[in-house]
Amino acid sequence: MNTVLVTGASAGFGEAICRKLIADGYKVIGAARREDKLKSLATELGDNFLPLQFDVTQKDAVDNILATLPIGFQQIDILINNAGLALGIEPAYEADYTDWETMVQTNIIGMMHLTRTILPGMVERNFGYIINLGSIAGTYPYRGGNVYGATKAFVKQFSANLRTDLFGKKIRVTNVEPGLCGGTEFSNVRFHGDNAKANDVYKNVQYITAEDIANTISWLVNTPPHMNVNSIEIMPIAQAPAGLNVSKEM
Numbered sequence: 366m367n368t369v370l371v372t373g374a375s376a377g378f379g380e381a382i383c384r385k386l387i388a389d390g391y392k393v394i395g396a397a398r399r400e401d402k403l404k405s406l407a408t409e410l411g412d413n414f415l416p417l418q419f420d421v422t423q424k425d426a427v428d429n430i431l432a433t434l435p436i437g438f439q440q441i442d443i444l445i446n447n448a449g450l451a452l453g454i455e456p457a458y459e460a461d462y463t464d465w466e467t468m469v470q471t472n473i474i475g476m477m478h479l480t481r482t483i484l485p486g487m488v489e490r491n492f493g494y495i496i497n498l499g500s501i502a503g504t505y506p507y508r509g510g511n512v513y514g515a516t517k518a519f520v521k522q523f524s525a526n527l528r529t530d531l532f533g534k535k536i537r538v539t540n541v542e543p544g545l546c547g548g549t550e551f552s553n554v555r556f557h558g559d560n561a562k563a564n565d566v567y568k569n570v571q572y573i574t575a576e577d578i579a580n581t582i583s584w585l586v587n588t589p590p591h592m593n594v595n596s597i598e599i600m601p602i603a604q605a606p607a608g609l610n611v612s613k614e615m
């Protein structure tokens with residue numbers, strides 16, 4: 366039975382991915398900062414689920430916790446770097462600089478920590494799979510997406526470069542790039558708890574759901590080992606990169 370580590374397991378995509386992969390028969394380690402959320406997920410998912418409280422930005426703490434995993438969960442075969450966030454939607458000249466730093470620390474540095482710690486074991490065993498949660502924001506610019514989109518562009522290029530470093534090894538890498546997805550805490554976090562603003566984002570739009578993403582991840586991990594999906598971009602039908610715009614009133 367393969368073991369999967371999912372970061373950002375206390376909400377949204379991560380929580381749905383844990384549920385789906387447990388149902389698929391995997392052992393799952395779910396990590397996040399909020400212990401209460403992880404504990405209630407553990408109660409629901411049973412003995413094949415291990416809740417792990419850590420902050421991906423704290424490398425030493427993460428390394429210590431991963432070095433002392435309980436028997437049965439020590440060999441991580443699949444790493445899903447999902448923990449991440451967007452903060453703010455202001456243009457670059459008005460954005461909160463600490464928000465920028467938090468996004469870089471979480472989306473880039475956090476993913477680097479987990480990957481650098483877990484990848485050597487995969488290489489030793491010549492077996493493994495890393496799935497990173499990128500975003501369409503890493504490809505298509507949008508107003509206020511400044512640093513968030515740039516962190517996801519990093520995730521995209523890092524994923525591609527991992528494939529290159531792992532050439533000739535039986536370790537797979539995929540960058541999953543979702544578009545507008547509702548039913549998670551993503552926008553509540555982005556708007557610093559202003560739930561009315563967050564809800565507005567999804568009003569009158571059929572968005573993709575966390576379950577859609579979990580089903581995609583389940584499909585990916587169950588594809589045959591000789592096959593590598595380098596990247597997969599997913600949008601709701603209601604969203605499209607709808608061409609260049611011209612402002613008439615400048």
Ligand SMILES: NC(=O)c1ccc[n+]([C@@H]2O[C@H](COP(=O)([O-])OP(=O)(O)OC[C@H]3O[C@@H](n4cnc5c(N)ncnc54)[C@H](OP(=O)(O)O)[C@@H]3O)[C@@H](O)[C@H]2O)c1
Nearest residue numbers: 373375376377378397398399420421448449546549550551
């Ligand atoms: N929703 C979308 O529209 C969308 C679209 C494209 C890409 N994405 C990406 O998909 C991923 C998941 O998004 P989501 O919509 O599921 O967001 P979400 O509902 O806000 O969940 C984010 C998860 O990340 C965890 N997290 C945040 N900072 C962390 C840290 N420093 N250490 C450990 N865990 C941390 C949170 O848990 P704690 O707060 O308990 O730590 C939470 O479990 C993110 O990388 C996001 O950028 C989302």
